[in-house]
Amino acid sequence: MEELTSSHILSLLLCSFLALSPIAFAAEVTDTLGKGQNVSDGETLVSAGGSYTLGFFSPGVAAKRYLGIWFTMSEDVVSWVANADRPLTDAFGVLVISGTGSLLLLDSSGQVVWSSNTTGTGFMTAQLLNSGNLVLSDGSGGAAMWQSFDHLSNTQLPGMKIGRNLWTGAEWRLTSWRSLNDPSPGNFHYTTNLEGVPQNVLLDGDKVIYRTGPWNGQWFSGVTEMATYSDMFAYQLTNTPSEVTYGYVAKPGAPLSHLLLTHDGVFRRLVWEPSSRAWKVFFQGPRDICDDYGKCGVFGMCNANAPSTSFCSCIKGFSPTSPVQWKMRGTSSGCRRNVMLDCGNGTSTTDGFVVMHGLKLPDTRNASADASITLEECSAKCLANCSCLGYAALDIRGGGVGTGCIIWKDDLMDLRYVDGGQTLYLRSAKSELAEVRYPAFPTGLIIGASIASLVMVLFALWLFAVVRRRRRESRISVDNAQGGANGAGADTRSNPALTVQSVRAVGLPTITEATGNFSEANIIGEGEYSVVYKVLFIPCTYQLTFVTD
Numbered sequence: 001m002e003e004l005t006s007s008h009i010l011s012l013l014l015c016s017f018l019a020l021s022p023i024a025f026a027a028e029v030t031d032t033l034g035k036g037q038n039v040s041d042g043e044t045l046v047s048a049g050g051s052y053t054l055g056f057f058s059p060g061v062a063a064k065r066y067l068g069i070w071f072t073m074s075e076d077v078v079s080w081v082a083n084a085d086r087p088l089t090d091a092f093g094v095l096v097i098s099g100t101g102s103l104l105l106l107d108s109s110g111q112v113v114w115s116s117n118t119t120g121t122g123f124m125t126a127q128l129l130n131s132g133n134l135v136l137s138d139g140s141g142g143a144a145m146w147q148s149f150d151h152l153s154n155t156q157l158p159g160m161k162i163g164r165n166l167w168t169g170a171e172w173r174l175t176s177w178r179s180l181n182d183p184s185p186g187n188f189h190y191t192t193n194l195e196g197v198p199q200n201v202l203l204d205g206d207k208v209i210y211r212t213g214p215w216n217g218q219w220f221s222g223v224t225e226m227a228t229y230s231d232m233f234a235y236q237l238t239n240t241p242s243e244v245t246y247g248y249v250a251k252p253g254a255p256l257s258h259l260l261l262t263h264d265g266v267f268r269r270l271v272w273e274p275s276s277r278a279w280k281v282f283f284q285g286p287r288d289i290c291d292d293y294g295k296c297g298v299f300g301m302c303n304a305n306a307p308s309t310s311f312c313s314c315i316k317g318f319s320p321t322s323p324v325q326w327k328m329r330g331t332s333s334g335c336r337r338n339v340m341l342d343c344g345n346g347t348s349t350t351d352g353f354v355v356m357h358g359l360k361l362p363d364t365r366n367a368s369a370d371a372s373i374t375l376e377e378c379s380a381k382c383l384a385n386c387s388c389l390g391y392a393a394l395d396i397r398g399g400g401v402g403t404g405c406i407i408w409k410d411d412l413m414d415l416r417y418v419d420g421g422q423t424l425y426l427r428s429a430k431s432e433l434a435e436v437r438y439p440a441f442p443t444g445l446i447i448g449a450s451i452a453s454l455v456m457v458l459f460a461l462w463l464f465a466v467v468r469r470r471r472r473e474s475r476i477s478v479d480n481a482q483g484g485a486n487g488a489g490a491d492t493r494s495n496p497a498l499t500v501q502s503v504r505a506v507g508l509p510t511i512t513e514a515t516g517n518f519s520e521a522n523i524i525g526e527g528e529y530s531v532v533y534k535v536l537f538i539p540c541t542y543q544l545t546f547v548t549d
């Protein structure tokens with residue numbers, strides 16, 4: 001037997017190099033199909049920049065052939081399918097432009113399997129643009145006669161829109177594949193909902209199972225992570241009399257990306273990472289149990305960090321509608337108000353607002369918005385109408401408390417805490433007023449809270465010191481405060497032996513007094529492990545100096 005020499009290997013390599021080299025294919029690679037030409041199974045159109053490829057593929061069973069567009073470097077991600085519910089059964093399909101100006105997919109017997117349903121004359125071409133859009137035009141330079149970006153599959157690419165054209169009534173929405181290997185339409189849809197204040201929704205059939213929350217000028221209220229990749233993508237929510245749509249564009253230099261509605265009803269933003277040649281998940285919705293629509297019912301609050309309460313609690317001033325069901329984790333029945341609102345007698349109301357921070361704003365399908373007023377005017381508008389149950393800023397781009405006005409008049413539905421979430425002003429009876437903050441993500445320090453925690457730390461230190469003194473007879477001096485005027489830790493740096501010096505501490509009786517015997521009226525927040533009290537004034541009783549050996 002002849003031995004394989006290095007020159008053989010070299011020629012083998014050369015042969016395969018030639019077979020794969022772009023030069024060998026140069027004549028065939030094109031992005032445009034003209035009249036009289038065709039794309040048959042095995043041939044492709046490749047966009048000018050090379051990012052997208054159009055051709056025939058089989059996602060699962062090789063016997064089923066589909067015409068589609070996929071990412072050239074990631075063939076398994078198919079952004080558009082022509083004959084999703086009418087697969088070809090052999091490899092003799094062909095894409096042509098008909099004499100009457102339709103883009104047609106024909107099977108081996110010449111039957112039309114799919115049609116763009118257009119009519120036109122002139123110099124008809126179908127071009128695969130480097131955006132992934134397949135555009136049929138008649139060469140007149142006018143608008144596209146047909147484009148794949150208007151016929152969404154399960155993928156939204158930069159430049160595509162979801163939502164509705166209010167003039168033509170045309171709706172753009174993503175539809176899931178039936179299964180991983182079956183591109184025929186599944187049950188899940190993702191689109192921009194235009195009822196009330198626009199928000200994106202994920203539907204199972206016609207039932208909302210997840211929503212992003214309303215657009216706040218920068219991101220969707222419940223998708224705060226959008227801020228973390230806004231350097232790559234520009235988001236566009238359009239809310240005009242002619243259209244309510246959402247789309248995004250890639251900023252210069254941004255990697256390839258797409259939004260995908262999976263066959264099992266998960267919406268993902270995926271970004272291509274060239275070095276590992278893999279798609280990275282930048283966002284996924286629903287992201288956790290609290291994103292399940294209406295998990296805690298009306299006026300219920302979902303906290304993904306609170307498994308001990310099965311994630312649900314009633315918002316301030318509300319109690320479970322059905323305590324028995326609630327105890328059995330039947331939280332979707334929601335909560336009802338403890339103290340009725342005071343509607344006033346036409347001239348005045350004693351109601352106020354509970355301020356709730358860090359939220360995905362409630363469902364806005366029945367809410368109304370006014371972009372032209374300030375948040376203060378929004379507050380007055382809400383108080384003036386008995387049916388107003390709460391309000392929030394519409395636009396937070398300017399920072400501060402935001403501007404514009406969303407008003408809710410129906411039961412507040414689908415509330416949850418999110419990191420970096422928004423503020424909701426909940427109309428409440430006078431006896432229920434207080435400020436509520438999300439325990440895990442305090443956005444600012446509450447003065448009362450910091451004093452209270454300082455008190456607790458010092459109290460613990462004091463206990464520790466007493467125990468130590470009794471046991472080890474260490475030197476601990478307790479001096480009377482000199483009018484409380486000494487700044488905390490003023491001399492600490494001059495003596496490295498001291499860990500704590502010249503700080504004020506208070507005893508339990510003082511804390512008891514300052515918190516009104518731990519009165520509920522003084523609670524300003526509750527964490528998982530602690531209750532935070534409002535402490536207005538703590539008299540300075542002692543100055544403790546702890547000395548370490």
Ligand SMILES: *[C@@H]1O[C@H](CO)[C@@H](O)[C@H](O)[C@H]1NC(C)=O
Pocket residue numbers: 037038040094096
């Ligand atoms: C497709 O094009 C090839 C080459 O131009 C031609 O031989 C073939 O008949 C065409 N097929 C159809 C169905 O038009």
Ligand SMILES: *[C@@H]1O[C@H](CO)[C@@H](O)[C@H](O)[C@H]1NC(C)=O
Pocket residue numbers: 115116117151
């Ligand atoms: C073209 O028209 C046929 C028959 O009305 C319809 O079934 C098909 O969905 C249409 N195709 C497109 C791409 O709109």
Ligand SMILES: *[C@@H]1O[C@H](CO)[C@@H](O)[C@H](O)[C@H]1NC(C)=O
Pocket residue numbers: 345347348
């Ligand atoms: C409405 O209430 C205000 C304040 O509670 C009171 O001063 C006023 O007299 C009341 N008006 C009527 C018509 O009852």
Ligand SMILES: *[C@@H]1O[C@H](CO)[C@@H](O)[C@H](O)[C@H]1NC(C)=O
Pocket residue numbers: 363365366410411413
């Ligand atoms: C919106 O209003 C309709 C009609 O009053 C009602 O059936 C529906 O439950 C409301 N939806 C929400 C989320 O409040």
Ligand SMILES: *[C@@H]1O[C@H](CO)[C@@H](O)[C@H](O)[C@H]1NC(C)=O
Pocket residue numbers: 384385386387388409
């Ligand atoms: C209060 O809101 C309801 C429901 O939107 C509306 O019908 C009514 O006119 C409003 N009343 C006032 C005084 O603005």
